[in-house]
Amino acid sequence: GDILCRAETKEGAYRLLARARQSRSPLNNKVDFADYCLIRGLQAEPVLAVAQYGRMTRDPPAPLPQTDLFLKPVRASGGSGAERWDWIGADRYCDPAGRRLSAAGLLAHLIERSRLRKMLLQLRLRNHHALIDLSNGALATFRILTCLDEHEQPETVAAVLRMAVGANHTVDNIHAGGIAAPVDLDSGELGLATDLGTDSRRGRITR
DSSP, rough: OOOOHHHHIIIHHHHHHHHHTTTOOOOGGGHHHHHHHHHHHHHOOOOEEEETEEEEEOOOSSOOSSOEEEEEESSTTTTTTEEEEOEEEEESEEOOOOOOOOOOHHHHHHHHTTTSOOEEEEEOOOOOGGGGGOOOOSSSSEEEEEOOTTOOOOOEEEEEEEEOOOOOOOOOGGGTTOEEBBBBBTTOOOOOOBBBSSSSOOOOOOO
């Protein structure tokens, strides 16, 4: 009676609250979110290119940056559809499975994938060196949950550190096989990690 579960919040309470407040969040659209931050001077990774229905709707820089890149759907959750492409030199990018594409080939791949769903291209972010041991190469991220308090001011109520484990070297989402450790909001100390019961054999994870 004191707890709302995911099905009750994500598909119920959140929608009712948004409707009551007549608010709209840009978080569901990754292009809108990047533009929203840019306009307001908030630091966020900009979008390099966007493709939809088999054509570019936001042209990439020419030439493409000679650095690691990240390709993902504009609307998706759980890390679905994301691809990591590492720059290996000599006009070649390589994904964790060993596929190699030229810059032109990567853009053609982006356009081809956009026939089914709108896709974007960004620079691939890397963790600070102090967090490298908590990742298998995929970006580990903090998920920070906030709410508006009784004075309409944002308040942090919970946080977790998400980490990729196993064969997935692209995203840290639990739905993609990752784990998450709670963060003590006062000390910053990490608690025991969990995969939310995705694999019951794991239990609570200390390392």
